[in-house]
Amino acid sequence: MAIPQHTIDQILDRTDIVDLIGQRVKLKKSGRTYSGCCPFHQEKSPSFHVYRDKQYYHCFGCQANGNAIRFLMDIDHRNFVEVMKDLSSQTGIELPKDNQESKKLVYKRETKKPIPAEVPVTTSKPSKTNESAQHFDPFEEFQNADDPFLEFDHAPTFQEDAIQEGNLFDLLENVAQFYEKQLPQSQSAQQYFKQRGLTAQTIQFWRLGYAPEDWQHLEKAFPQDIEGLKLLGLIRTSDSGRDFDLLRDRVIFPIRDSKGRVVGFGGRALNDEIKPKYINSPDSEIFHKNQLLYGLYEGRKQKAQDWLMVEGYMDVIALQQYGIYGAVATLGTASNTEHLNILFKQNHRITIAFDGDLAGQKAARRTLEIALPLLNDGRELKFFVLPNNHDPDSLIRREGIENFQKLLKDSPLLSDFIFAHITQNHNIATPEGKSQVMAELRQLTELLPKVGSYRYLLQQFFKEKLGFNRKWQPYTNNDASLSFSTKIDAEEYVIAILIHHPYLYIHFEPLRALIPPEQLLHKILNIFNDIFENLPDDPEQAKYYVLGACAPFHFELQRILQQANVSDYTTSPEKVDKLAQDFSIKLQYDFLKLKMRSNKFSSIAEMKNLKHQLYEIDKKRSLTLLDS
Numbered sequence: 001m002a003i004p005q006h007t008i009d010q011i012l013d014r015t016d017i018v019d020l021i022g023q024r025v026k027l028k029k030s031g032r033t034y035s036g037c038c039p040f041h042q043e044k045s046p047s048f049h050v051y052r053d054k055q056y057y058h059c060f061g062c063q064a065n066g067n068a069i070r071f072l073m074d075i076d077h078r079n080f081v082e083v084m085k086d087l088s089s090q091t092g093i094e095l096p097k098d099n100q101e102s103k104k105l106v107y108k109r110e111t112k113k114p115i116p117a118e119v120p121v122t123t124s125k126p127s128k129t130n131e132s133a134q135h136f137d138p139f140e141e142f143q144n145a146d147d148p149f150l151e152f153d154h155a156p157t158f159q160e161d162a163i164q165e166g167n168l169f170d171l172l173e174n175v176a177q178f179y180e181k182q183l184p185q186s187q188s189a190q191q192y193f194k195q196r197g198l199t200a201q202t203i204q205f206w207r208l209g210y211a212p213e214d215w216q217h218l219e220k221a222f223p224q225d226i227e228g229l230k231l232l233g234l235i236r237t238s239d240s241g242r243d244f245d246l247l248r249d250r251v252i253f254p255i256r257d258s259k260g261r262v263v264g265f266g267g268r269a270l271n272d273e274i275k276p277k278y279i280n281s282p283d284s285e286i287f288h289k290n291q292l293l294y295g296l297y298e299g300r301k302q303k304a305q306d307w308l309m310v311e312g313y314m315d316v317i318a319l320q321q322y323g324i325y326g327a328v329a330t331l332g333t334a335s336n337t338e339h340l341n342i343l344f345k346q347n348h349r350i351t352i353a354f355d356g357d358l359a360g361q362k363a364a365r366r367t368l369e370i371a372l373p374l375l376n377d378g379r380e381l382k383f384f385v386l387p388n389n390h391d392p393d394s395l396i397r398r399e400g401i402e403n404f405q406k407l408l409k410d411s412p413l414l415s416d417f418i419f420a421h422i423t424q425n426h427n428i429a430t431p432e433g434k435s436q437v438m439a440e441l442r443q444l445t446e447l448l449p450k451v452g453s454y455r456y457l458l459q460q461f462f463k464e465k466l467g468f469n470r471k472w473q474p475y476t477n478n479d480a481s482l483s484f485s486t487k488i489d490a491e492e493y494v495i496a497i498l499i500h501h502p503y504l505y506i507h508f509e510p511l512r513a514l515i516p517p518e519q520l521l522h523k524i525l526n527i528f529n530d531i532f533e534n535l536p537d538d539p540e541q542a543k544y545y546v547l548g549a550c551a552p553f554h555f556e557l558q559r560i561l562q563q564a565n566v567s568d569y570t571t572s573p574e575k576v577d578k579l580a581q582d583f584s585i586k587l588q589y590d591f592l593k594l595k596m597r598s599n600k601f602s603s604i605a606e607m608k609n610l611k612h613q614l615y616e617i618d619k620k621r622s623l624t625l626l627d628s
Contacts, residue, residue, distance in 0.1 A: 003084055003095060004105075008069075009258075010291070011084070013342070014091040015068045018052045024075060029506035032348060032378045032581075032620070039075060040064045045513045047609055049616070052376065053345055060612035061605070105285060107228040109166045168286055171228045172262040178221055179209030179252040179265070186210045188270050189251050196314060197397070202321045206298070209252040211267055215244045233282035234265075247279060253313045255281070255331065256297045263287045266294070266313055266331065278312075280332045291338050293328040295320070300346070302326075307343050308384065308408070309335060309352045310392050318393040322401050324408075327392070335367050340374055349380040351411055357388055364421065372447035375414070375454060378581070380574055384411040413574045415461055418444060434466050453503035453580075457573035460501075460539035490590075491521040494583050496564035497576075498524065499550075499557065502542045504580040505532055511584065514591035520556055588617045 018034050021027065027034040027050060038048035038059040047061040058065040064074065072083040088095045183189055183203070189210035193203055211217070218229055226243075229235040234246050250267035257263045264281030281287055295316040299307065304326030310316060312329055319327040326346075330339055335352070343350045352367055354360040364383060371381055384407070386395060396404040412420065422440045427433035441462045448455040494511075497504060505528040512529065515522040531549050535542045550557060566576075592614045601607040 003081075006257075006286075007093065007095065008084070011087050011091050011093050012055060012067060012069070013291075013338075014093065015055070015087055016052070017055045017057065017068045017071070018050050020068050021050050021057060021071060028509050030510045035510060038062060038064065046510075047613070053348060055345070060609050060616070105168050106165050107168065107171075107225070107231055109164060109224040109228075110226065166225055166228050168228055168232060168284075169261055169263075171222070171225050172232065172264070172286075174222070174225075175218070175229075175234065176207060176209070176254045176262045176265075178218075179211055179254070180207055182210040182212055183208065183251075186212075192251055192268075192270055196318070196393070197321075198317065199321065202317060205320075206317055207254045207262075209254070211245070211247040211250050211252050213249040215248060217248075218245050219243065232264075232284050232287070246281070250279070253294070255287075255292065255294055257286075257292060258297055258300070260297050260301075263292070264331075268313075278332060289331040289333050290336055291342075292331055293339055293342055294331055295328040296342065296346075299326045299328060305347065307346050307350045308392075309339070309343065309350065311353070311355075312391070315353075315392040318396065322396055322404075324396075324401075324405070334363070335370065337370055337374065340371055344374065344379055348378050349382070351382040351384050351408065353384040353386060353392055355386050355388070355391070360386070361421070364417075368418065368421075368444065369447060371414075372444060373449065376449055378577075381414045382411040383414070383417040384408055385417075413572055415458055415573045418458075419462065419465055428466060434468075437466065438462070453501065453506060454573060454577060456503045456537070456539050456542070457501060457576060461573045463539075490583065490587060491515070491519060492560045493564050493566075494587065495521055495524055495557070496560050496566050497580055497583065498528065499543065499546060499561060500566045501539075501576060501580070502528070502532075502535055502546045503539075504577070505529075507577075507580040507584045508587075511587055511591070514588060514595065520553065523553065524550060585617060585620050589614070589621050592617060 018027065022034070025036045025039050025048065027036040028046075030049070032051075032053070034050040034052070035046045036048050036050075037043050037046050038061055040059060041062040041064075043061050048057065048059045048064075050057045055067055056065070057067075057071060066074070068087065069080070069083055072078065072086065073080060076083075084095060193208065198208075214220070218235055219226060222229060226235065230237075230243075235243050236246055237243050247265060247267040249271075250269050253266040253268070254262045255264040255266060264284070264287040266281075267279045269275075269277050269279075280289065283289060293309075294313055298320065302320075302325040307326040307328065308319070308324070310319070310327050310329050316327045316329050319325075328343070340350070352364075352371075354364045354367075364385075375381060386392065390398070392404075395407075399407065418441070422437055422444075426436050428437055441459075445455055445458050445462075448458065494508060498508065505525070508525060509529070512522065512525045515525070517523075527549050528546070531545070534545075536545055547557070592610060596610055596614060601610070
């Protein structure tokens with residue numbers, strides 16, 4: 001069975017490698033990865049790591065590595081097709097039967113037909129590299145030459161009929177080139193882009209074009225490819241049986257998949273009285289709106305680090321022109337789980353822009369309910385609320401690039417946004433108002449994953465903001481992850497964090513294998529390892545539960561808690577979570593360095609394993625410093 005690469009990619013995108021491997025291996029959260037004992041060789045200390053964002057696993061002991069498919073093939077000793085059938089049933093994505101998937105990309109081309117000369121036609125075949133093919137025509141030099149034959153404007157042009165079958169990807173590339181070549185022929189289309197402030201370089205980068213007014217311009221330009229154009233939905237048939245083009249007298253936005261292939265088009269009407277203003281290609285064999293984001297390919301191409309989800313194509317393009325890479329937009333649909341997961345694979349931190357009006361608030365609430373179940377530990381969601389009557393395009397023109405970037409950077413975190421969003425409709429000065437707010441907050445926090453610390457941190461944050469627990473202290477230090485009280489060392493500060501926020505143990509668990517057994521932190525971590533599964537859901541109850549379990553070290557803990565003012569550095573659940581990650585990475589790095597310097601290795605393999613661990617934690621350490 002031949003399985004197309006795009007089907008394999010789609011199945012891998014819908015497979016959560018942590019959940020899949022977690023069914024076979026006991027995994028524990030370790031920073032932004034998950035670790036456990038390798039299933040492919042015998043070991044006591046965990047050296048097997050799973051990376052959710054990269055959908056990849058790696059063992060630093062035996063060097064086993066790969067994706068979800070490779071894991072199932074190796075663990076079960078099954079072949080590729082058997083594993084793909086299994087994953088297909090789990091993800092709901094059908095595999096091709098007897099090459100049916102490949103056949104869906106092929107259509108029959110008609111025999112040669114004359115093409116009226118007044119409609120420009122793309123005759124060159126697309127290159128395998130879209131970027132180089134889109135503007136190169138090997139016959140352009142001859143077409144511009146002084147050839148008397150070319151003066152016969154009304155002479156019919158013929159296409160060769162050597163090709164009996166066409167490929168939908170090739171056809172879409174040809175159509176994209178056709179629309180690009182129509183743009184210089186339309187003054188109104190050029191004027192539209194000029195009014196929006198787009199430069200020639202931006203128009204070229206995004207491959208923007210124009211669809212002529214003619215109701216049958218595609219039939220005239222591609223007379224052999226009518227069947228393919230109908231399969232793509234670019235040619236429709238009316239109730240009376242007459243064919244017509246979907247996109248007419250519109251500026252065109254080619255839509256590319258993650259590999260840079262054109263898979264569809266968006267068209268914007270030049271006359272605002274025409275409804276709908278935007279039309280997108282309908283779903284087809286190769287175009288699925290719910291699995292694509294406009295600008296994702298371009299953002300990855302420009303090595304974007306921060307990702308911002310906006311509403312429309314022009315927002316994405318305008319931000320890119322101003323040097324803000326990583327903006328994406330949905331294709332005329334509301335954001336969904338797949339859209340957010342696609343972005344979280346690019347970065348653990350994403351921002352979503354919303355209008356400040358009532359419709360924007362409703363969209364924000366809907367996105368909240370979709371996003372909360374996806375917020376595993378380490379993922380961060382921010383909300384960029386736009387002023388009324390502004391979109392990112394207009395706001396960046398009004399504020400300028402520097403002010404816009406500051407507004408974007410200062411976007412509220414999920415915890416602050418939820419609290420502000422809910423409390424605006426209630427009087428939290430009264431018991432009744434607080435009760436209503438807590439009921440709504442409880443509904444939302446219940447949507448968060450039960451595994452991990454964020455859910456419990458958020459609950460504690462809300463209670464303290466409403467005055468149910470001790471007051472949440474103001475933020476006094478912007479560099480908490482790199483500084484702490486001189487009266488205590490880093491290990492003792494970690495103990496203070498654990499007592500205040502027990503569910504953060506998942507960040508510090510890897511230290512058990514590195515810290516000498518005689519140190520207090522090692523003993524406290526061992527206690528947490530024994531009781532972690534039984535911690536109460538309520539944050540305050542969990543804190544007292546831990547204090548009871550750690551009673552043998554009461555005097556040491558009392559001194560540490562008096563000297564370490566953890567609340568000064570934890571103004572939000574996101575900040576305290578990052579604080580824990582930073583300290584864990586710092587201590588892992590320090591203890592690995594000490595172990596390497598000791599030169600006490602039982603074997604060369606152990607030394608190599610330590611070097612690998614040090615290399616990986618140093619990469620995380622570098623990312624932490626960049627995020628600070």
